[in-house]
């Protein structure tokens with residue numbers, strides 16, 4: 679599968695990933711309308727975190743099109759549906775630590 683880069687470290691395919699494999703192709707297609715938001719999310723949120731730790735991040739849920747959002751029982755007002763949110767883990771770093779680090783950098 680051809681990868682579409684959103685920035686240095688993230689691809690469209692990473693940001694549209696889902697375990698609902700039957701919805702994957704459709705979800706990636708629907709994300710086309712939200713490329714600007716997804717690039718912005720990568721640039722302003724994900725990339726600074728990626729650079730801070732210098733470790734790969736695993737996106738567990740990024741963009742959710744209508745069908746996928748319904749399948750996961752997401753809120754209809756979810757920022758995931760607008761390409762403005764991503765859930766992720768960083769292997770070997772505790773989620774709580776990541777949250778604290780983000781919060782301390784925000785100020």
Ligand SMILES: [Zn+2]
Pocket residue numbers: 739758763764765
């Ligand atoms: Zn989320």
